[in-house]
Amino acid sequence: MAMVAARAGVSGQTVSRVVNDSPRVDPETRARVETAMAELDYRPHRAARALRTGRSQTIGLVVTTLATVGNSRMLQATAEAAAERGYALTLVTASNGVAAAFESLAEQEVDGAIVLNEASAQVATVERPRGLRLVVVDAAVDAGFVSVHSDHAGGAAAATAHLLAQGHVAVHHVAGPADSFAAAERERGWRETLVAAGADAPAPVRGDWSAESGYAAGVALDAASAVFCANDQMALGVLRALADSGRRVPEDVAVIGFDDVPDAANYRPPLTTIRQDFAALAHRAVEALVAEIEGGSVAAGPVIVPTSLIERASVR
Structure with missing residues (x-):
């Protein structure tokens, strides 16, 4: 970071602000820092950032199977939505139950988790690790987590x-x-x-x-x-x-x-x-989870994503 700051002619704090996408950097300075980062092949150190911020910038995704079309499409859409917000994604299958999946994610120190579809039915019956923030896709409303589902x-x-x-x-x-x-x-x-x-x-x-x-x-x-x-x-x-x-x-x-x-x-x-709309569903789930992680505004009730009728030839 010091080398980037020297190459760009700015302070280390300014480089840190650019890395963390702070709005407190003018566009010209940001461009200069990003150019220096590219020239020096600089990459933020995720582990060091986690020590400093207390966050790993990683979220978990819990599924029981990827054999269904909905789950596989949600995996891709969630990975893309997480990446857009600067988060990595860790996939855990609940083959040994949701409780075991939660423990695995806690050991990996993820910041939160999204639970999909079939696995969602098990969430209310297990105790999750302290501090594990949770968004559940396709579940009845529960006071312990945010629920997101299609209409x-x-x-x-x-x-x-x-x-x-x-x-x-x-x-x-x-x-x-x-x-x-x-x-x-x-x-x-x-x-x-x-x-x-x-x-x-x-x-x-x-x-x-x-x-x-x-x-x-x-x-x-x-x-x-x-x-x-x-x-x-x-x-x-x-x-x-x-x-x-x-x-x-x-x-x-x-x-x-x-x-x-x-x-x-x-x-x-x-x-x-x-x-x-699987993309919208994943984005709303990631949005709700990141809000919990970063202390933003959290939805008070279920987040419901609209559906639409697509007319084709199987109905007159």
């Missing part, structure tokens, strides 16, 4: 209302796992919309997020004219089951998914679905 119920309501508007008397539902917050919210939005419209809510057929379980559900729903699936992968299985039985989509059966995975536009037919 699952609102998206499901939009999908169901869209099918009812096409003249379908009954809308069947391929639901996600019973212990999933997101699945429960999507089922709630579907059910409440049917009740409000005076329509019966058929018993949902439950899957496990996989296309295979969607195929089994599609076989079971041999009399349905409209199906709302809790995710796009299960919708893919439903489409195959309908094709195998000789039923056409959308002529005989209308199908809507949830997530808007990158391949959804290339399903046959292209899938009408509810889009989750």
Whole structure:
């Protein structure tokens, strides 16, 4: 840092301000310091900074699996959002439970952690290390942490209302796992919309997020004219089951998914679905966690990210 200061003709304190992105440096001086840093190949020493500030500039991400589309997309989006704020990301799988994952993160002295989806259900039942700041994605509101989630119920309501508007008397539902917050919210939005419209809510057929379980559900729903699936992968299985039985989509059966995975536009037919904004979800989660870490304003209630209906050819 002293060498950078000498090359740029400034004080060591000014270099420190540039490194820490302080607004108290005029643009010309900042550019001169950054040029000196580049010429000397200077990199801030993370361990030294942690000793000085008491923060490691690292956050943890806890997942149970990366096999699901939502979790893998959230991993990428969270890594990008953290990097934009100058934080590194440490990934921990909860294969031995969330409590063990928290202990691992505490040993690595992360500043805080984000817990994703399936792992979120375990958070309320375990004791986390003292001082570990926490943001949970897809969890019921709890006083001990900030909750961030997509508007699952609102998206499901939009999908169901869209099918009812096409003249379908009954809308069947391929639901996600019973212990999933997101699945429960999507089922709630579907059910409440049917009740409000005076329509019966058929018993949902439950899957496990996989296309295979969607195929089994599609076989079971041999009399349905409209199906709302809790995710796009299960919708893919439903489409195959309908094709195998000789039923056409959308002529005989209308199908809507949830997530808007990158391949959804290339399903046959292209899938009408509810889009989750994974980038916005990750940014809001990182934003909430950094606010806790750095003493900023923390959300008083759940942070809910809007969803949107994407119309394609699987619904007339």
